[in-house]
Amino acid sequence: MDAPGREWWRDAVCYQIYPRSFQDSNGDGIGDLEGIIQRLDYLNDGTPHSLGIDAVWLSPTYPSPMADFGYDVADYCDVHPDFGTLETMDRLIAECHRRGIRVLLDWVPNHTSDQHPWFIESRSSRESPKRDWYIWRDPRPDGSPPNNWRSVFGGPAWTFDERTGQYYLHSFLKEQPDLNWRNPEVEAAMLQTLRFWFERGVDGFRIDVIGRILKHPDLPDNPPNPEWQPGDRERFSQLWIYNHNYPDVFEAVKRIRKVFDEYPGRVAVGEVFGTPEEIARYYGDADSPGLHLAFNFHFIHERGHAITPWEAPVLRRIIANAEATVPPFSQPCFALNNHDRSRFVTRQNHDGHGLERARAAPLLLLGLRNTPFLYYGEEIGMADVDIPPERQQDPARFRSVGRDPERTPMQWDASPGRGFTTGEPWLPFGPPSPNVAEQDGDPDSLLSLYRRAVWLRKELPALRVGSLTDLGGDDSVVSWWRQAPGAPGVAVAINTATVPARAQLPFPRGRIVLCTVRAREGERAGGEIELPPLGAAWIAEEA
Known part of the structure; x- marks a missing residue:
């Protein structure tokens, strides 16, 4: 149950499903919506034997030529036949809601497919009524692209259209032309696609690369x-x-937020990139809010770092920066x-300890x-x-x-089809282990640890709604203290070193309620705790 007046997303644990890879129901090797329905009890059946997930985010399920596996949208208001039908989506939403699971879809506002009817019309002629729905420009005098921008996927961000003699902008693949959000008709049409899904019961959206929807109007180099x-x-x-993160974006985000506010209880989660301060700007302010949540990916990668190291000073800095910059009316969102x-x-397996x-x-x-997002298979240690x-x-x-290596099918068991399909999977499987079946009944497994963590988070007010205070630490340990009024505090301590380390605790008496070494759960601890190599614990205060 949601606390009165408290938005559900503040306490939720969310789970990202890549639909092609979660569960295939018809043997074609591609995961689908019916398959997701079949696995919902795994996510939350109301008991601690399930993961206890509160919301799912589905990567794109729209009709698409699949040039970028659904992030090239040909119709924002339908379902790709590989995944099912609108009726299947309606049933998925209903089955999720019956289990107390919210549903977030993926909204792709920066670009469409080049097969979207809007773009087909736009490129038909310079006089097309939808010409200005996309970003077209004349070549430079030497015939080269209008500016020096590069595509995220490599090469120029411009493609020349022989028929009309102009270039169109695409921040990603040439099959993904950028929409012109400076055209009010485009904005209105895109906002209407949100309403279409809200009317069908969708609880929110993860918004793809929202920081690119508005560029400098003059498109300089x-x-x-x-x-x-x-x-x-x-x-x-x-x-x-x-x-990218051009200042005009932030006002557009506030206009998008107003559509979410038309439907109480909906949540907007933005895929954003930048410094902590840039991420914070996407939240808007109390009088003029933007996104409800903006992803902070700094545990995955930071500017200048291909991979964020699992080191206490780095983790401590990321946490402190988020706490210092996210406005008080919201909270961070990590993955x-x-x-x-x-x-x-x-x-994190550079030394074999991943x-x-x-x-x-x-x-x-x-x-x-924070509002945490898990990625399918994370809970069993898929690599x-x-x-x-x-x-x-x-x-x-x-x-x-x-990006294929991180998108391979979910491993439900060790059978040839891994419990995912009876056919040939769209991407090859990894080794039979890890899989859900082998971990399901093992109390020491990673899956069991995730289940305990999610359900304990629901039970302990300090972890669900409490404030966060840094407890300091050294080059080995990062730790913090969660406190909620009228409830026992909980200390969190993470040892990032490959040797034992000690963490200081802010209370004289406590009990380990969760630990990477399950045998230590229930152990008394106060003043300090010794953590095993690369180990971690939650310690609840006792009177």
Whole structure:
């Protein structure tokens, strides 16, 4: 039950599903909405045997040519046949709501597919009534693109259209032309797609690359990045001054928020990138709010870091920066995994200890003051899968094999089809282990640890609604103290070192309620606690 007057998303644990990879119900090797329905009890059946998930976010399920696996939308108000129908989506929403699970869809406002009717009409002629729905410009005198902007996926961010003699802008693939959000008709049409889904009962949206929907109106060249080196990704060769987090974006976000406010209880979660201060701007202010939540990906990667190291001073700084910048009327939103980044177990396995760090990860993520997002398979320790060249699918291969390794099918059991499909999976499986079946009945498994963490978070007011106070620490330990009025406080301590370490506790008497070493749960602790190598614990205060 939601506390009176308290928005549900403040206390929720959310779970990202990549629909192609969660559960296939018809044997075609592609996950679908019916498959998700079949697995809902795994997410939350109302008992601690389930994960206890409060909301699911579905990566795009819209009709699409799948040039970028759904992030090239051809129709914002329907469902791709690979995934089902509108009726299946309606039933999924109803089945989720019956279990107390909210549903968030993925909204892609920056660009459409080049097969969307709007773009087909726009490129038909310079006189098209929808010409200005996209960003068209004449070539430079030498015939080159209008400016020097680079696509996120490599190459120029412009493609020349022979028929009409102009270039169109695409921040991503050429099959993903950017919408012109400076045209009020575009904004109105896109906001109407939100209302379509709200009327069908959707509880909110994760909003894709919202920081790019408005660029500098004159489209000037971006300056070169003085820190870029040959061999670095091309997209970082210039500073995104004029096409990313441009100040006009923030007013557009506030207008988007007003549509969410037309439907009480809905939540807007933005995919944003930048400094802590830039992330905070997306929240707006108390009198003119923006997003309810803005993703902070700094545990995954920070500016200048391909991979954020699992080191206490780094984690402490990320937490402190978020606490200092997010406005008081909202809260941070963290994730350790998603569909665009190498999985945590692989990222943090440079010394062979990735799985040990993965056991501490839920205690960090669920112990913070935030709305946490889990990524399917994170709870069983799924790692990146080596994809042979002939099976690679991702067209945006900015790494050697793109983003396929972190998008492989969910491993439900050790059978040939991993419990995911009776057919040939769209991406190859990893080794049979890890899988859900092998961990389901094992109280010491990572899955059991995640279940305990999620359900304890529901039970302990300090973790759900409490304030956060840094407890200091050293180069090995990051720790903090959660407090809620009238409830026992809870200390969270994470040892990032590969040797034992001690954490100071802010109370003389306490009890370990969750630990990476399950045998220690229930153990008394006060004053300080010794943590095993790469271990973590939640310690509840006792009178």
